[in-house]
Each structure stands twice: as C-alpha cells, then as structure tokens.
Amino acid sequence: MRSIHVSVTVTTGWTNWAGTATAHPTRIHAPRDLAEVTTLVEAVGERGGKLKAVGSGHSFTAIAAAPDNLIRLDAYRPAPVVDPATGLVTVPAGTTLHDLNRLLAAHGLAMPNLGDIDAQTVAGATATGTHGTGARLGGLATFIAGVTLVDGTGTVRRYDADSPELAAVAVNLGALGVVTDITLRCVPAFRLHADERPMPLDTVLAGFDAFADDNDHMEFYWFPGADRALVKRNNRAGEAPPLSRFRGWLDDEFLSNRVFGAVCRLGRAVPATVPAITAISARALSARTYMDDSAAVFCTPRRVRFVEMEYAVPRGSFAAAFEGLRAAAARHRVVFPVEVRVAAADDLWLSTATGRDSVYFAVHQYRGMPYRGYFDEVEAVMRELGGRPHWGKLHERTAADLAADYPRFGDFLALRDRLDPGRVFGNPYLDRVLGA
Ligand SMILES: Cc1cc2nc3c(=O)[nH]c(=O)nc-3n(C[C@H](O)[C@H](O)[C@H](O)COP(=O)(O)OP(=O)(O)OC[C@H]3O[C@@H](n4cnc5c(N)ncnc54)[C@H](O)[C@@H]3O)c2cc1C
Incomplete structure (x- = not known):
C-alpha cells in the first residue's frame, strides 16, 4: 500500500458506545488535511481494501464497524x-x-x-x-x-x-x-421554555396530535405497563426561571443516571423485580418547568448504557403503532421507557421521514438484559405500518425489503455505484441494508 501520512496500527479493536458492535481494524488513520484524506482513499482503493469513517461510535448498529482501515477526523481541524x-x-x-x-x-x-x-x-x-x-x-x-x-x-x-x-x-x-x-x-x-409533567396515559394518547402540533418540540416517555407518561413540551415562547443547579443535577444526573442506573442493575440481576421497578419509576416522574439555552434543554447526559431500536411510521398510524407496541412490551420484562417523538416530512432520499410527517417510537432495554424478542415483536408491528428503522439503531431489515419503503432508494444505489464503484466504504452492515 502507498505510504499514508498518519496511521497507527490497532492492537485493541473498536467497540461502539452500547457494546453492540465490535471491529478489529487493521489500521487507524487520522488525516490532518484534505490531501491526506484523498491519498488515503486512493491508496486503500488501489489495493482493493476497505475504509470506514467513524464518528463517536454512538450508533447501535454495526454501521460504523471498520473491517479493514478505520479513519477518524479528530485531527482534521480547518477553522470553522x-x-x-x-x-x-x-x-x-x-x-x-x-x-x-x-x-x-x-x-x-x-x-x-x-x-x-x-x-x-x-x-x-x-x-x-x-x-x-x-x-x-x-x-x-x-x-x-x-x-x-x-x-x-x-x-x-x-x-x-x-x-x-x-x-x-x-x-x-x-x-x-x-x-x-x-x-x-x-x-x-434561542431559549426554550421546558414543561415536563406526568399525565395519565389515556390523556396523552387521546391528545397526542394536539400536543405534537401545538408545541415546538413535544415528546413523551412511557414505562411499559404504566398508566401514565412523562410529557415534555419545549417552546420558544414563555417565561420561567432557570432550573437551579441543584435541581438540574438532581433530575438529570442523580435521578436520570445514578439512581436509574442502580435500579436497572437490580432489574438485570433479579428480573422478577422488573414490573415493580417500572411501576415505581413511573410513579417517581415529577413535574418541572424551566428555561434555558436551546442546546441545554435538548441535550442531557446519558450515562446508563442501553440498547435501542427506533422506527418511524406515518403520523396517521400513531394509535395503531402504540397499541401494537404496548401489546408486545407486555410480553417482556422491560426496565427502560419508550420514547415517542415527531418530525415533519422532508425530501432527503434516505431520511426516515422522507415524504411523510412521522412519529418515532424508540424502544430501549438496559444493557445486558434480554431485548431480542421485545425488539423483534415491535419491529413486526412497525413493519406492518410501513415503518422505517433508524439507520443507527438496532433492526433486522435488509435491502430487499427496505427498497419499497424509500421512493429514491434506487437513485441512492445508483449514486453509490457512481461515487464508490469499488465499495471502498463497504462493510457488512451496508451489504445488508444497501446490497453488496
Ligand atoms: C445515548 C444515545 C443517544 C442517542 N440519541 C439520539 C437521538 O436523540 N436521536 C437520534 O436520531 N439518534 C440518537 N442516537 C443515535 C445516534 O445519533 C446515531 O447513531 C449517530 O449516527 C451517532 O453519531 P456518531 O458520531 O457516533 O457516528 P458513528 O456511529 O460513529 O457513525 C455513524 C455513521 O456515520 C458514518 N460517518 C461518521 N463520520 C463520517 C465521515 N466523516 N464521513 C462519512 N461517514 C461518516 C459512519 O461511517 C457510520 O456510517 C443516540 C445514540 C446514543 C448512544
């Protein structure tokens, strides 16, 4: 292989955040400029090798698994x-x-x-x-x-x-x-006014469309089996005091990460306690309103490791999807809540919301606890409703059945043929969802 400026031989391998994907790349490359990237791609291509760019490794699927060369862009830092x-x-x-x-x-x-x-x-x-x-x-x-x-x-x-x-x-x-x-x-x-409060599940389900349409950012969390859900509504208007540093730490760090982590460990060690754990977790949800910079409201730390699958279905299928998911969840021991979000239709070829207003159902399980049966059953429900899986979250779909869900799927494959005829950027996950 032609000489490449910055490369380090890998000895330890690579694992994603959730521990659901591992890889043993032959080399890790950290180019510093565009010329080094092009030299690297040409060199790998010439010898028929593979090159996979990796970000933070936060995808649950093996989409970022590098079977051969791994490239990171940490050292590529032109001024913004x-x-x-x-x-x-x-x-x-x-x-x-x-x-x-x-x-x-x-x-x-x-x-x-x-x-x-x-x-x-x-x-x-x-x-x-x-x-x-x-x-x-x-x-x-x-x-x-x-x-x-x-x-x-x-x-x-x-x-x-x-x-x-x-x-x-x-x-x-x-x-x-x-x-x-x-x-x-x-x-x-912009600043966001955040309103988070538990509500009876029936109220959330009946009012879902109005909640989603009347707020800039609405989502809800539901512990399977619970009769109430935590509704989060973030809006650009309104006034509220900022969350005190103590309350912020208590909710986001202590309760959401430390206490919840301990509770999940108990559920994993003693599965029979799971129904009681989810009931208590749902009861522990409490209301709060505060205001902060948008990024601080949107993003919170997630230290308890979990596995996740997420599906987008048309907004009109919300009720059917939730009922199917609820029935599937009832057959399993699940300590993590379901997260439900919405997005507007877009025109990006492989976006899960391409061509249709969408509602997202994310199902999670604590790392180390069984999840396959639960996820499979939820996936079957979502597929019946024309659901599209998040590309970075666990799913079992293949190119053969995904093609029908994306009007521009064939166009994307044609573009891939043109831009990467030698499949330099291929890996087993892409072979599965796009074809080899
Ligand atoms: C705790 C947690 C919370 C999450 N929350 C959300 C959420 O709220 N909403 C949501 O939709 N998803 C969420 N995700 C999923 C996550 O956003 C996606 O999986 C995302 O792709 C991860 O980004 P990454 O930088 O870790 O990329 P990686 O997982 O490392 O890579 C993802 C893909 O990007 C490619 N890639 C990376 N860099 C480059 C590059 N320079 N050039 C070309 N390709 C590149 C990789 O090859 C791979 O195909 C969450 C995941 C976790 C673990």
Missing part, C-alpha cells in the same frame, strides 16, 4: 467558517455536536433542533438521520446546506444547496465517501 448574517456555518465533519453548540453560541447562533445528546459528530449524526422532535421540523440532516466529501475514487466533491444530490448526500449512511466538511443552516440563538 461562520456567517452570522446568513446563519451558514461550515465545520469539519468530525466536530462533535457539543463543540458545534458551543461554537454557535459564541456567535449568537443555534441549531434549529437537536436530539437527546450532543456526543455525536456532525458527520455521524447526519449520516444516520439523527433527529430530535418537532412536528414542524426535520432531523439534523435537513439543516445541511453543503457537504464536501472524498468519494471512493479519491475525487473531492462539493454539494451545495443547488445540487439535487445534496438530498442524497445529507443522509449518506457513510456509503458515499469520507465527508470532510459540512455547512449547516443555523438560526439565531
């Missing part, structure tokens, strides 16, 4: 370009959402919407269609205004807002190239 007038911000693709949020705040800007955590990289989060909640907002990739990538032939390509293929490159599954820079369309910094 921020234009406060237009809100367009270009960052190196390996920037974490945490660092992105700090950068934006320093310039009086913010992401229009975010998911639950900020540990992911911009490239990794958008590649898998990561989303937050909001009936009038799309996932993070819908805020992309431009992408620079190095394709499988070593060619540097730039896609801007006027390129029809930006809609394919935005949610790319890591299959089209090494993304080096991403331009995001940001908004003026």
